[in-house]
Amino acid sequence: MSQAGTLVLIMSIAVLAPLLAYGISRWLPVPLVIFEIVLGVMVGPDALGWAGDGEVIDTLSSLGLTMLIFLAGYEIEFDKVRGDTLRRSLWAWGISLAVGLGVASALSGWSKGVYIGTALTSTALGTVLPVLRDAGDLRSRFGSVMLAVGAVGEFGPVIAMALLLSGRSPRESTVLLAVFALLTAGAVWWAMRPRPPWFSRVVARTLHSSGQFAVRLVVLLLMVMLGISQALGLDTLLGAFAAGVITRLVLHGAAPESAGPVLEKVEAMGFGFLVPVFFVVTGIEFDLDALLSGGRTLLLLPVFLLLFLVVRGLPVYVLAPRDLPRRDRRALTLFASTALPLVVAITTIGVEDKVLTTREAAALVGAGMLSVLLFPLVGLRLRGERAVTGCRSRCGVAPSTAMRRSSISSRVKSKRAARPAVAVRSTDR
Numbered sequence: 001m002s003q004a005g006t007l008v009l010i011m012s013i014a015v016l017a018p019l020l021a022y023g024i025s026r027w028l029p030v031p032l033v034i035f036e037i038v039l040g041v042m043v044g045p046d047a048l049g050w051a052g053d054g055e056v057i058d059t060l061s062s063l064g065l066t067m068l069i070f071l072a073g074y075e076i077e078f079d080k081v082r083g084d085t086l087r088r089s090l091w092a093w094g095i096s097l098a099v100g101l102g103v104a105s106a107l108s109g110w111s112k113g114v115y116i117g118t119a120l121t122s123t124a125l126g127t128v129l130p131v132l133r134d135a136g137d138l139r140s141r142f143g144s145v146m147l148a149v150g151a152v153g154e155f156g157p158v159i160a161m162a163l164l165l166s167g168r169s170p171r172e173s174t175v176l177l178a179v180f181a182l183l184t185a186g187a188v189w190w191a192m193r194p195r196p197p198w199f200s201r202v203v204a205r206t207l208h209s210s211g212q213f214a215v216r217l218v219v220l221l222l223m224v225m226l227g228i229s230q231a232l233g234l235d236t237l238l239g240a241f242a243a244g245v246i247t248r249l250v251l252h253g254a255a256p257e258s259a260g261p262v263l264e265k266v267e268a269m270g271f272g273f274l275v276p277v278f279f280v281v282t283g284i285e286f287d288l289d290a291l292l293s294g295g296r297t298l299l300l301l302p303v304f305l306l307l308f309l310v311v312r313g314l315p316v317y318v319l320a321p322r323d324l325p326r327r328d329r330r331a332l333t334l335f336a337s338t339a340l341p342l343v344v345a346i347t348t349i350g351v352e353d354k355v356l357t358t359r360e361a362a363a364l365v366g367a368g369m370l371s372v373l374l375f376p377l378v379g380l381r382l383r384g385e386r387a388v389t390g391c392r393s394r395c396g397v398a399p400s401t402a403m404r405r406s407s408i409s410s411r412v413k414s415k416r417a418a419r420p421a422v423a424v425r426s427t428d429r
Contacts, residue, residue: 003054007277010051010284013039014276031131031376033279037369040283051284057277064278065341066240067270068126070222072151073244074263075129075138081148088319089145089152092336095315096121096153097160103311112360115350118160119364120304120311122342123153124372128335130275131376137383142328149316149336151241157342158235165349166233176232183228184242191246195254203255207262214255214262218247282340286369290362297359304367313337327382334379343368 001009017035024030043050081089100120105113128150129138137143162173206213222243229239251259291297313333320329347364350356356364 001051003056006051006054006057007060009043010040010057010277010280011273013043013280014273017276029135029377029380031380032134033127033130034373034377036276036279037283037286037372040280041286041288042283044284044286044288046286046288053281053285057281060274060277061281062278064270064274064276064281065126066222066226066236067274068129068278069154069237069240070244070247071267071270072125072129072147072154073241074248076147076151076245076248077144078245080144081151085145085148085321086152088321089148089316092149092315092319093121093152093156095319096312097156099315100307100311103307111355112350114164115346115356116360116364117311118157118164119339119343119346119368120307121153121160122157122339122346123150123312123336124338124340124342124368125150125154127279127340127372128338128376130271131380132335135380135383142324142332142383145321145324146332146335149332153312153336154342155238155241157346158237161342161346161349162234165346168233176234180229180232180234180238184225184246187225187242187246188249191249192253195250200255200258203251203258203262207258212265214251214258215265217250218262218266221247221250282344282369286365287358287362290358291366293359293362297363300360300363301366301370304364305370308337308339308367308371309333312339327384331379331382334375334382338371338375340365340368340372 013036017032017039020035021030021032040051042048045052097117100117101113102117104115104117104120107113108116125147128146132138132143132146137146159177162168162177163170166173168176203214205211222240225239225243225246226236227239229236229242248259251262255262291301313336316336317329317333320332324332344365347356347361351358351361
């Protein structure tokens with residue numbers, strides 16, 4: 001099928017998925033992303049064979065993940081996640097890295113263990129974010145803690161990849177990360193400075209006109225931070241997240257009365273188009289044949305799924321803030337153990353480096369896929385009736401103002417596109 005036909009099919013799935021999610025929500029609140037991914041697998045080359053990838057599709061999918069991470073950065077309120085919550089999240093990820101590298105190396109040797117262990121420490125914040133929004137949990141105490149855990153779990157592995165898997169010396173990678181941190185700090189300082197009086201007036205006057213000054217400024221900030229991260233050879237997810245943080249500071253500081261409407265417009269662009277493309281393409285590109293090609297591969301799948309819980313989830317549970325109820329800590333464990341985009345990136349590099357076999361990579365990605373399909377759903381159930389009711393009323397519907405009140409590199413799209421998004425080497429990703 002042509003790329004145009006594939007895009008029509010992808011958007012047809014994007015329209016169908018909310019209807020299915022809404023229809024089934026009266027019996028079981030299934031996160032919308034599950035339908036998007038599963039339907040993507042069904043129409044992919046390893047199932048019905050109706051859809052494939054291509055340069056245009058890959059680009060749109062990458063933009064979808066970028067938008068998810070940008071929105072994740074925007075949603076973080078540092079006055080809620082700093083201090084003890086952030087310290088606990090950092091400690092939990094540090095323990096996850098040590099345990100992950102240790103367990104993976106013990107099972108498969110150090111060379112493979114570096115790739116597998118790093119993948120086991122990741123949290124798919126971009127995947128979890130829509131689930132929390134649709135359940136109305138994003139603004140709750142649980143949502144604030146999950147954002148802190150997810151932010152560290154998303155970017156800790158990116159930094160580890162830059163240091164361990166980039167092909168550069170640790171010293172060079174550290175210098176590049178430090179340069180990015182300094183540039184981001186400078187951008188944050190600029191964002192926190194008072195804006196001239198005309199700024200808020202222009203934002204308000206163009207909000208409902210063709211000018212759309214604020215939306216264009218948001219896109220500019222995103223492109224600038226993506227460009228900086230790419231120029232330094234770092235994962236563009238770092239730039240997307242930083243852009244979200246900076247955008248929040250600019251809008252809430254200079255035009256707080258317009259921040260909500262501006263965010264709604266950006267969300268419409270993301271959740272209405274780019275984000276569904278990312279999730280559907282994730283399903284389309286899943287290597288189902290490699291997963292089903294041998295018995296050992298299928299046996300590895302539940303092993304990796306369990307390791308996601310043990311390596312990533314258990315430290316989060318142990319170090320979760322004490323004010324969270326036990327069932328919320330259990331749900332936090334499941335949400336933190338949800339992984340996929342970085343798992344795909346890391347396994348792609350491992351296969352290209354001839355360290356991981358295609359079957360091992362398929363098993364690890366398959367476990368990540370199952371974590372996306374199962375862990376958020378079970379986590380919602382553990383959260384209790386409030387979360388279930390919230391999902392029933394919102395499941396499959398684009399986030400709204402009411403929801404907000406109650407509620408490395410782009411994801412690898414093809415093997416030839418994988419390397420630059422993680423870290424610059426002499427060859428392409």
